Amino acid sequence: MAVELTAAAPEQTRARYPDESGFVERDGVRIHWEVYGSGEPTVLLLPTWSIIHSRHWKMQIPYLARHCRVVVFDGRGNGRSDRPQEPAAYHEREFAADALAVLDATGTDRAVLVSLSLGAQRGLLLAGEHPDRVDGAVFICPAVPVGEPLRERTRFSWDEELDTDEGWAKYNRHYWLRDYRGFLEFFFSQMFNEPHSTKLIEDCVGWGLDTSPQTLIDMEREDWIPADDVRDLARRMQCPSLVIQGSRDAITGKARGIALA
Numbered sequence: 690m691a692v693e694l695t696a697a698a699p700e701q702t703r704a705r706y707p708d709e710s711g712f713v714e715r716d717g718v719r720i721h722w723e724v725y726g727s728g729e730p731t732v733l734l735l736p737t738w739s740i741i742h743s744r745h746w747k748m749q750i751p752y753l754a755r756h757c758r759v760v761v762f763d764g765r766g767n768g769r770s771d772r773p774q775e776p777a778a779y780h781e782r783e784f785a786a787d788a789l790a791v792l793d794a795t796g797t798d799r800a801v802l803v804s805l806s807l808g809a810q811r812g813l814l815l816a817g818e819h820p821d822r823v824d825g826a827v828f829i830c831p832a833v834p835v836g837e838p839l840r841e842r843t844r845f846s847w848d849e850e851l852d853t854d855e856g857w858a859k860y861n862r863h864y865w866l867r868d869y870r871g872f873l874e875f876f877f878s879q880m881f882n883e884p885h886s887t888k889l890i891e892d893c894v895g896w897g898l899d900t901s902p903q904t905l906i907d908m909e910r911e912d913w914i915p916a917d918d919v920r921d922l923a924r925r926m927q928c929p930s931l932v933i934q935g936s937r938d939a940i941t942g943k944a945r946g947i948a949l950a
Contacts, residue, residue: 705751713794721769722762726754733800734761735808741896742768767900776910785814801825806832817922826930832941834916836948865902873897879939
């Protein structure tokens with residue numbers, strides 16, 4: 690019997706399946722969304738860096754959907770959403786515009802935003818520039834250009850080929866093309882640095898393999914929102930907001946969450 694060795698791994702069984710799902714197309718890019726539950730308010734779980742897709746919210750969705758209406762979508766570049774090939778397609782404003790398109794497609798007038806890491810920039814754009822659509826905003830370990838970054842992450846060039854692959858030297862486009870899985874294993878071991886985190890790391894590595902190193906390279910070529918714009922967006926927010934920052938955050942460091950707060 691022939692065995693197909695290159696078939697994609699089947700999706701893991703979910704604790705809860707979506708009540709609705711679909712796609713919304715914007716400027717030729719299709720974005721996949723899902724809706725769970727029917728309570729109030731609506732909670733929009735924003736995509737983080739497209740190294741992983743919306744399944745990273747799998748522990749939060751079942752609980753929240755028992756009390757609220759939950760909307761998630763795969764950020765462009767991973768999951769069931771399209772993977773544009775030009776770096777400009779991954780500007781932070783594109784992700785924020787995708788979020789608005791998803792709100793419209795799901796008939797959502799207003800939502801409470803929840804973001805993780807890079808998703809904070811999309812949350813700031815939505816809350817600062819579209820206050821009529823946002824009832825509240827939660828920022829978990831925000832990756833924003835305020836506060837001091839982790840020193841060990843800034844020691845190495847992302848763009849130049851390095852003579853070492855140790856530690857954060859793996860955050861390098863040449864290494865990504867050479868050993869993408871090795872980068873994923875390192876990155877998520879830093880994210881989940883508590884004991885007994887093996888399952889979390891394995892899940893995220895699997896989700897990371899749903900995209901390609903070239904897609905992440907295209908994303909990385911787009912700059913973050915400038916620091917002055919982040920401060921301006923924060924000043925313009927009209928909704929209640931909460932910043933949650935872990936003291937052992939080895940990805941963004943605790944200084945950025947404190948600075949945003």
